[in-house]
Amino acid sequence: MPPRNCALCDQARAILKRPKTGQQICKDCFFYVFETEVHNTITEAKLFKLGDRVAIGASGGKDSTVLAYVMKTLNDRYQYGLELFLLSIDEGITGYRDDSLETVKRNQQQYDIPLKILSYDELYGWTMDAIVSQVGKKNNCTFCGVFRRQALDRGAAMLNVDHIVTGHNADDIAETVLMNIMRGDIARLGRCTSICTQGDDTIKRSKPFKYAYEKEIVMYAYFKKLDYFSTECIYSPDAYRGHARAFLKDLEAARPSAIIDIIHSGEAFEVKEEVKATQKLQQICKRCGYMSSNDLCKACSLLEGLERGMPRAAVTDRAFRKKMLEEDQPPEGLRTIPYFQRPSGETRVGTIS
Amino acid sequence: MSCENPTAEADAIMPRKRKYDKSRTCVKCKENAGNVVVRHAVYCRACFIPQMTYKFRRSLEPYVNAKPDGPRRTALKPTGNLLVAFSGGLGSTVLLDLVNRCYVSPDPTLLTADGGRDHPRNERVWKRVHVCYVECCDVLLGTKDRTEEVKNLVEQIQGVEFISLRIQDAFDSSWWNSIFHEDSNGDVVVDLSDEMLPFVTTGSSTQTPLSAMKAYLASLPTPTALPTTLNNLIRVLLQHTALNTNSSHLLFGTSLTSLAVSLISNVSQGGGFHVKEEMQEEWFPDARLAKNSKIGSVRLIRPLKDISVKECGVWAWWSRLRVIGREEWTWPGAKPGIGRLTKDFIRGLETDYPSTVSTIVRTCGKLSPKGSTSGQCLLCQRPAQEGVQAWKARIAIRSHDDVALAGTSVPDPPGHALAPLLCYVCHTTLTSKGTRAAPALYPSHTSPSVGISVPLWASSYLLGSALHDESSDTGFVEPVAFSGGKRMSQEELRGAISEFILD
Structure with missing residues (x-):
């Protein structure tokens, strides 16, 4: 089949097929639409105020690496006036975390963004290695998830920032919608599609990649030649989330719009008022x-x-x-x-x- | 490496699964030995039968009277007749049996006989009961016509009337005219290659209903869209039949298990706005159609929604019901769609997590639609959420014009476009493409070169409506964020996205 022209500019040769729309487009148009969609997400939800101090949750994985790059790019291009920081949590997993933190340190140099690393050991007196040695691999995700969430907020408080942005992408959100329905977690189901969450006494948390497909994030990293680390947990993954993720990948293979369709579903319903009244x-x-x-x-x-x-x-x-x-x-x-x-x-x- | 020879290794033998969790005694009467285990609870046959009847009536009777959940049993007064949807499958067979034994020919072994023969509660609830079967064999290659078989089975039941439809009736103007006395004065042809779905009105179609139906199915972009479309067509055909037979209630034999599957499948296709309808709904037909009917709306109820497929199976076995079975909807060369994948996934999950199906249904029962409704979807006749096209335009840029329009209000759609009249699910069903082209469904069938016809309820609306006017705290569970400590090379990155790279 002869090479097609880009469906957007109709000038350059298309080199990729966008999973999100199925369109065949060129590299420059891909960068442009990817970044512009993230910008639209940010402005539509009015995520930031001029002069906000914003911490980017950075693990060294693909999502947070691309997020740091795109936040820096958009902040410069559209003059958000944000003061950006990288915030990393060192869970204390020997032979792995040290390496991924090296990526974050390189990002700090490349993007000229200050970096703060906070460790579980420093905060709780326990590393994940020590926790796994006590609890085994079966339940360690419970500890890590709870500790990481608090650690991010505490790190943000140390940096005195107004806002934390995380690299959660559309696949993560779709997976969470499905998982919360299947395990009956009505409280989380009601709020898991919100782009920004903030309690009365908590730091704002946002997901600018809410509508960005994981595959497109990988494509962006590939074409921009960003370096990141593969993100497979060396300790056992959450079995239930594993089921949900595998199912979502099957759905995506059957129809790529499934991811965004699930997010649309999550945004189209809410918890009934009478049920909300019974929640803690x-x-x-x-x-x-x-x-x-x-x-x-x-x-x-x-x-x-x-x-x-x-x-x-x-x-x-x-x-x-x-x-x-x-x-x-x-x-x-x-x-x-x-x-x-x-x-x-x-x-x-x-x-x- | 072990060959897992059971004679040599004790570990290679699968441990036999225990049938009983705790006790063999029935949890209800606490006397008899149990005969069936339902999600860890053991029931004897004598307790299972009334328990199942109770669950069935509990899901149906609160919604029989015009005012839902009013005073019941002593005064079940529906505003119209009853239509039972029958597919030949296990659920609808059990449903038909329960309807018959509770409301058509009351079975004294199921119902208590308090109050004497002439007590109001012993009056027949629905004056007429119809059973409707929709035959799909003409569009499913290699399947047989079961209409006669179903007819014979239904006619064994005294006091019910059998109605047979064919799926292509959705495109058959003579069927439409016979029930609504509305002459077809044209056809509406839609162009599926444009996401706004522009349409034109033409003179009466020269295609046969079956040919139009096949063209419609063959133009769908993914295997997911096929069963979704068939399910919607069957449901809407039944709704119109209910209206025509003055049936205020339309019952489906959807079991708890099937409901869990359809809920997840629906959510996965963008139907979060329809979660309530997926469980139970009330259809208010177009005023033009309702004017000749004695009923204002049709209530669609799934009275087996608390009864698992296993319980249905046990009921059918003990009641010696004959289950005809329904044909699997498969198309040669087509990969499984979202519906099929969901079914397999939920069935598998149920093995490891037995409460999954009831958790899904209970969770979805706690949800309500968010946002306002822009009307009724022209195709599926369910509420359409406002702003669907604007939402789609906002989250994915499809042209450089979209960028220029970002932040401004969404422009008015072209005058003759179907997209603004559809719900999210129907629009996505017609427009969302797979990674590969769908296989040709009917190799010998030639599709019309320009566009496809739409079902009659949609074309009737478009031809008769003004549109035809020519002038006009995080809840987020954090995903596992550790990594294996290996820098991704360009080759590895490329491998992860290779199916989307074109060169």
Whole structure:
């Protein structure tokens, strides 16, 4: 078949087929539409204000590497006036995290963005290697997910930023919609398609790649020759998420629009008002001051389980969790998480459009 | 490496799965030995039968009266007749049996006989009960016509009337005219190559209904679109039949398992706005069609929505029901679509996580549509969400004009375009393409060179409407973010996206 011209500019030769639209386009048009769609996502949702301090969650993987590059590019091109930072969490996995952090350090040099690395060891007194040695590979994702979320917020507070952006892409969101339906997590289902989330006392979190296909992010990295690290967890992955991801990939193979169609579905429904009324209200953890749906946040109860040498009980044993709740303070000698201080954040005016 | 020889290795033998979790005794009467396990709960036959009847009536009776969930049983007063959708499959066979034994020829073993023979609760609920079967064999190559078989089975039941349709009736103006007394005065032809779906009106079609139906299916861009389209056509044909027979209620034999599959499949095709309709819906027909009917709307109910396919199977076995079975919808050379993949996935997941199907249905029951409705979708007759085309234009740039328009209001669609009149699912079904071209469905069939005809309810609307006027806190569960510690080379990167690189 003779080479086709780009479906957008009709001048250059098409070199790729966009998974999102099925159009055959040239490289320059691909860069242009990819970046412009992210810009549209940012401006449509009014994510930032002029002068915002924004931390980019950077793991060294493809999503965060491309996110750092695109945020830098858009900030310069459209004069967002953002002060950008790279924020990395070192979970403490020997032989892997050190390497991926090297990529982040190179990104710091290439993009001239300041970098802050915060480790689990520094924050919780535990590395993931140590946690896995206690809990095994089966439940370690629970610990890592809960700890990482808090670590990002605490790192952002240290940088005194207003906003954290993460590299969650359209595939991640579609997968989360499906997974939350299948496991009946109605609270998360109601908010997982929101581009930006912010509680009364938390730092804003956004996903500028909400509508960007994972494959297009990989294409962007490939054509821009960005370097990143493959992102397969060396510890066992979350089995249920693994099922959902494999299913989503099958759906995408059957019809590539499935990813964006699922996101559209997630945006087209909401939790009924009468169901919302029965959901727990957000509160503050009595021990560490971080947001929580109980008196004690999940990170504090998991950490106490680790410290007591009963990590599984903190995940599965209700009686154990209840006992911890009854004890306002942990027993002497157990490590706890430092009290969370939200960044002061100066008042800024004007939004980017 | 182990050859996994069971005679040599004890570990190679699959451990026998226990049938009972805790006790063999029935959880309800706590006396008899159990006969069936339903999601960890053991029931004896004597308790299973009333339990199943109770679940069926609980899902149906609150919605029989015009005002849902009002006072019941003593006063079940539907505004019209009943239409039962029958496919020949397990669910609809069980549904028909339950309808018969509860409402047509009441079975004293299922219903309590309180109140005496003349008590109001013993009056027949629906004056007339119709059973409708839609035959699809003409468009599914290699399948046989089961109409006679179904007719014979239905006619064994006293007090129900059998109606037979064929899927191509959706394009048959004589069928349309016979039920709505509306003469067909033209055809509407749509161009599927343009995402706005421009259409033109023409004189009466020279195509046969079957030829038009085949052309419609053959022009669909993906294998996913085929079953979705057939399901919608069958449902809307049934809705119109219900209207024609003055049936205020239309029942489907969708089991809990099938409902979970259809919910996930629907969400995966962009139908989040229709989650409520997927479970239960009320159809308000076009005023022109409703004017000759005694009923204002048709309520579509799935009374087996709390009953799993396993329970249906047990009921059919114990009741000695004959299940004709329904043909698999397969097309030669076509890869499985989203519907088929979802079915396989949910069935597999149910093995490891037995509560999955009921969790899916319960979760979706807690959702409601977000945003406003722009009207009824012309094809599927379900509510269409406002702003669908604007949303699609915003999230993916399809031309440099889109960039110029970003941030401004969406321009008015061209006067004769179908896209603004469709819901997200129907528009996506007609326009979303696969990575490869779909195989030719009917090799010997020649499709019309310009566009395809649309189903009659859509063309009737377009021809009769003003449109024909010529003047006119994160909930996000963080994904696993660790990596294996290997820098991706350009070759590896290329491998990951190779199917989308053209050179």
